[in-house]
Amino acid sequence: MAHIKKLVGKETWKQAVQSPKKKDWTEVTASVIIDVLAGVVGGGGGAFLGSFAVPTGIALSATGHATGHRWLTAMGIGCIASPFDPFKAEAHRTSNPKFDLKAEMEAGKDRMKDYVEMLKEKFFINKLKKTSVSTDTTTESDTVSGLDAHVGKATLDALTEFDQQIMSEGVEYQARQSSPDNGAGMSGVEELEHLPHII
Numbered sequence: 001m002a003h004i005k006k007l008v009g010k011e012t013w014k015q016a017v018q019s020p021k022k023k024d025w026t027e028v029t030a031s032v033i034i035d036v037l038a039g040v041v042g043g044g045g046g047a048f049l050g051s052f053a054v055p056t057g058i059a060l061s062a063t064g065h066a067t068g069h070r071w072l073t074a075m076g077i078g079c080i081a082s083p084f085d086p087f088k089a090e091a092h093r094t095s096n097p098k099f100d101l102k103a104e105m106e107a108g109k110d111r112m113k114d115y116v117e118m119l120k121e122k123f124f125i126n127k128l129k130k131t132s133v134s135t136d137t138t139t140e141s142d143t144v145s146g147l148d149a150h151v152g153k154a155t156l157d158a159l160t161e162f163d164q165q166i167m168s169e170g171v172e173y174q175a176r177q178s179s180p181d182n183g184a185g186m187s188g189v190e191e192l193e194h195l196p197h198i199i
Contacts, residue, residue: 035074040119042075046082047115048108050089053079083115 006012022028042060046053057079064072088111096103120126 031070034071038071038074039078039081042078043082043119044078044112044115045075046079047084047111049079050084050108050111053082053084057081083118084111085114 022031042057046057049056057076060076060079061073062076064070064074064076089107117126
């Protein structure tokens with residue numbers, strides 16, 4: 001009865017939500033790093049365990065509070081808060097109605113891979129990887145902006161063909177414009193060579 005009274009007492013809950021203040025920033029930094037690492041590891045374990053993550057996380061958190069190891073408490077919280085897709089779990093149960101340890105292990109590995117990919121997005125690791133790949137790899141098939149906004153992209157070969165077409169049409173136009181009386185004029189190709197090249 002005394003324990004029940006203590007459980008509903010104000011002082012018990014006040015101590016549960018407050019912890020002693022850290023002395024300086026070094027202790028705060030160390031505590032934050034331990035919390036983050038333990039939470040991430042706990043989240044990975046929870047992703048692997050799937051539907052068993054919640055009872056496991058509660059047990060870890062209780063053990064951490066009972067023994068005074070904060071990292072166990074943080075690990076338990078990460079385990080409880082780990083992502084779990086019920087639709088994937090239901091599809092897995094439908095495809096494997098009988099319990100198979102090997103199949104469960106494979107499903108746990110798949111959930112772990114999804115969790116790692118989610119962590120990469122949260123910590124912006126995937127952005128760094130994409131940036132380094134895009135700057136390091138430059139191939140001959142790179143495209144340039146097209147002349148028409150609706151076309152989107154035009155390759156360098158298409159621009160070269162367009163340039164040759166303009167050149168041939170300019171020669172034909174110059175040949176039509178040149179008068180037979182003026183035979184001393186330059187040929188169309190020579191005049192085009194003296195004109196500034198636009199493309």
